[in-house]
Amino acid sequence: MTMDAVRLVEVGARDGLQNETQTLPVAIRVELIERLVAAGLRTLEAGAFVSPRWVPQMADSDQVLRRLRQHPGVTYTALVPNLQGLDAALAAGCREVAVFASASELFSQRNINCSIDESLQRFQPVLAKAAEQGMAVRGYVSCVLGCPFGDEVPVADVVRVARELYAMGCYEISLGDTIGRGTPGRVRSLIEACASEVPITALAGHFHDTYGMAVANVQAALDAGVRVFDSSISGLGGCPYSPGATGNVATEELVYLFHEQGLATGVDLPALLEAGAFIDAALGKASASRVATALRSKAARPR
Numbered sequence: 001m002t003m004d005a006v007r008l009v010e011v012g013a014r015d016g017l018q019n020e021t022q023t024l025p026v027a028i029r030v031e032l033i034e035r036l037v038a039a040g041l042r043t044l045e046a047g048a049f050v051s052p053r054w055v056p057q058m059a060d061s062d063q064v065l066r067r068l069r070q071h072p073g074v075t076y077t078a079l080v081p082n083l084q085g086l087d088a089a090l091a092a093g094c095r096e097v098a099v100f101a102s103a104s105e106l107f108s109q110r111n112i113n114c115s116i117d118e119s120l121q122r123f124q125p126v127l128a129k130a131a132e133q134g135m136a137v138r139g140y141v142s143c144v145l146g147c148p149f150g151d152e153v154p155v156a157d158v159v160r161v162a163r164e165l166y167a168m169g170c171y172e173i174s175l176g177d178t179i180g181r182g183t184p185g186r187v188r189s190l191i192e193a194c195a196s197e198v199p200i201t202a203l204a205g206h207f208h209d210t211y212g213m214a215v216a217n218v219q220a221a222l223d224a225g226v227r228v229f230d231s232s233i234s235g236l237g238g239c240p241y242s243p244g245a246t247g248n249v250a251t252e253e254l255v256y257l258f259h260e261q262g263l264a265t266g267v268d269l270p271a272l273l274e275a276g277a278f279i280d281a282a283l284g285k286a287s288a289s290r291v292a293t294a295l296r297s298k299a300a301r302p303r
Helices: 012-019 026-038 061-067 083-091 105-112 116-132 155-168 184-195 214-223 251-260 269-283 290-300
Strands: 007-010 043-048 075-079 096-102 136-142 172-177 203-207 228-231
Touching (some): 026 043, 026 061, 026 269, 043 061, 075 083, 075 136, 083 096, 083 116, 096 105, 096 155, 116 136, 136 155, 155 172, 172 228, 184 214, 214 228, 214 251, 251 269, 251 290
Parallel strands (some): 043 075, 075 096, 096 136, 136 172, 203 228
16 A cells, blocks of 8 residues: 555444444344445455344344455454454354454453453464464554543553464554543654554554544544554444443545545445435434535535
């Protein structure tokens, strides 16, 4: 990927939908992903192999993956918390998975009932088996700019977790502002610190818009050299364990931002707007994307 291109990781069908109150049918989830692929997205979270008792919205992720059509250059990923999840992903034909660790000790305890060190130990056999199977693994680090249950998270703690996941075999580390409290200056400092231990080409940004700072934070990370960003169609998502956290930065916002700066994304914005309208209708809610709202209003205006 050249410096004048940006890669988007579409997380709407997993990180987005898992925070909705309703559980959508497999057919709707598959159609959403297919529409996003048709719009030009090439890396998409398709589901999570977690307990349906805790995250019912991700039930039947195996069926979603089995029904998706394979396209050249398109990668479907799934979140796995342990070896059992990895085995289920392999059985469903998934070729890339993601593991999830927190930079906040308190969040780790409340989210997955173990310490940060214990969570990293759990991932070692997952990474080892994935390597044996030729499966790529992406690492997520949550709470990089604050914890919903405690104080600020030291940058050194974020760097440590990112470094451990990378050393363990994760090809890319997504730094997540779970509660959306970051600001551009803090983002730049965080990226610089992490890049001292993990190659900048292996870092990605994952920003939430709780405080309206997501796009500004993406720009700060872009200026610091990051070229991979997670985003969610129509701004779906949040964090079910983070009180008050709103959705991920909308994919529509980032495509608009990058295209205006002459950066290639491979995404067709009009087709993306149609995919957003589809999932908004399925959920019975208005889009959280201001770009989508503005462009639709412009298109509907009498000429």
